[in-house]
Amino acid sequence: MTPKVQVRAPGKINLALHVGPPRPDGYHPLATLFQAVSLYEEVLAEAADDVTLTIHGRGADLPTDATNLAVRAAQLLRETSGVERGVSLTLTKEVPVAGGMAGGSADAAATLLACDQLWGTGLGREELAELAGELGADVPFALTGLSAMGTGRGDLLTPVMSRGTYHWVLAVQAEGLSTPAVFREFDALRGFSPDGAARGGGVPGAHSGGGADVAGADSAGGAGEAPRVDPALLSALLSADPLVLARHLSNDLQEPALELRPELGDVLAAADRAGALAAVVSGSGPTVAALALDAPHAASVAGVMRAAEVAGEILTVTGPVPGARVLEHVHGRR
Numbered sequence: 200m201t202p203k204v205q206v207r208a209p210g211k212i213n214l215a216l217h218v219g220p221p222r223p224d225g226y227h228p229l230a231t232l233f234q235a236v237s238l239y240e241e242v243l244a245e246a247a248d249d250v251t252l253t254i255h256g257r258g259a260d261l262p263t264d265a266t267n268l269a270v271r272a273a274q275l276l277r278e279t280s281g282v283e284r285g286v287s288l289t290l291t292k293e294v295p296v297a298g299g300m301a302g303g304s305a306d307a308a309a310t311l312l313a314c315d316q317l318w319g320t321g322l323g324r325e326e327l328a329e330l331a332g333e334l335g336a337d338v339p340f341a342l343t344g345l346s347a348m349g350t351g352r353g354d355l356l357t358p359v360m361s362r363g364t365y366h367w368v369l370a371v372q373a374e375g376l377s378t379p380a381v382f383r384e385f386d387a388l389r390g391f392s393p394d395g396a397a398r399g400g401g402v403p404g405a406h407s408g409g410g411a412d413v414a415g416a417d418s419a420g421g422a423g424e425a426p427r428v429d430p431a432l433l434s435a436l437l438s439a440d441p442l443v444l445a446r447h448l449s450n451d452l453q454e455p456a457l458e459l460r461p462e463l464g465d466v467l468a469a470a471d472r473a474g475a476l477a478a479v480v481s482g483s484g485p486t487v488a489a490l491a492l493d494a495p496h497a498a499s500v501a502g503v504m505r506a507a508e509v510a511g512e513i514l515t516v517t518g519p520v521p522g523a524r525v526l527e528h529v530h531g532r533r
């Protein structure tokens with residue numbers, strides 16, 4: 200039997216996303232609170248001579264060449280570990296493409312773990328996390344999952360304690376939004392030039408320093424401050440009470456996403472009318488995450504939002520869930 204490894208990795212939503220002005224390398228310092236949710240990417244890695252990729256589920260029109268994040272992950276691990284074998288990758292995608300839920304990052308994380316196991320490279324989770332950070336700002340979080348604060352480019356992770364399970368209704372759009380385009384719109388709205396210099400005067404939201412951390416009580420992303428996660432959000436996650444969490448959802452990229460996709464205003468309004476506790480654009484959008492009290496409430500909110508026809512699809516998910524996990528490992532022989 201051909202050796203094979205099956206891994207799954209979750210998508211994420213950002214409960215809070217504070218963004219600073221661009222650094223000289225074009226990246227923006229972030230302070231974000233990630234929650235991994237129960238929408239998964241599955242990667243089946245089978246022993247082969249070359250690196251190849253087949254895609255099922257969403258994203259059947261994504262490239263399968265070396266520009267695909269899953270292929271890049273396999274190539275990077277091969278180069279780093281000196282392995283000369285190949286892998287046949289089969290990707291089954293549930294996470295919306297370019298939806299602000301880091302599906303491509305989950306593909307990369309799942310592929311790193313699957314190939315690491317298949318090839319027996321013996322790299323530890325820490326070394327895999329380093330490679331993950333090279334592939335994209337969101338990739339390290341897809342490895343670890345659960346709840347974490349991301350700083351730097353979003354790739355420096357601090358695990359965060361969270362109690363209970365939160366129920367979300369996701370409004371998924373048929374057409375994604377480009378992450379770089381949303382960051383560019385953010386810069387334009389705040390008067391930042393792409394190299395980090397402020398063009399205009401008052402620039403609420405952040406300054407040009409690279410740091411980001413947990414804020415003092417009322418300084419989450421305040422003027423002249425590095426972007427920060429509000430400690431009240433961390434406390435809310437310990438409360439296990441969705442009514443408390445609902446008061447702390449925020450996203451600095453929501454305004455630029457709405458600028459580029461004004462229809463998202465209708466989605467947020469529909470979530471409100473449907474009785475969601477709160478709703479926020481996830482990451483760079485266009486997926487909107489609406490928080491519910493519990494599973495029956497989420498089903499009811501989803502029903503009303505579906506009837507409002509504001510999104511291509513309405514899904515219900517829960518979070519937090521664990522990061523990339525091996526589902527099956529067949530050692531076999533070739």
Ligand SMILES: C[C@@](CO)(OP(=O)(O)O)[C@H](O)COP(=O)(O)OP(=O)(O)OC[C@H]1O[C@@H](n2ccc(N)nc2=O)[C@H](O)[C@@H]1O
Nearest residue numbers: 225226227299300301335336337352353378379382482483
């Ligand atoms: C915005 C966020 C929030 O979680 O999520 P998504 O909406 O993409 O899921 C992330 O920061 C996205 O992370 P990821 O999608 O891995 O980003 P990368 O591939 O590293 O970068 C794509 C592009 O986004 C911009 N970018 C990304 C991260 C960051 N801290 N500053 C940036 O300016 C840059 O233009 C970069 O070239």
Ligand SMILES: Nc1ncnc2c1ncn2[C@@H]1O[C@H](COP(=O)(O)OP(=O)(O)O)[C@@H](O)[C@H]1O
Nearest residue numbers: 267268269296297298299300301302303304306
């Ligand atoms: N395996 C992959 N899955 C999804 N997108 C990928 C993949 N590899 C490369 N990409 C590119 O990354 C872009 C955004 O990726 P994705 O993670 O789906 O969204 P987001 O960054 O909004 O969370 C896609 O539009 C596509 O161009």
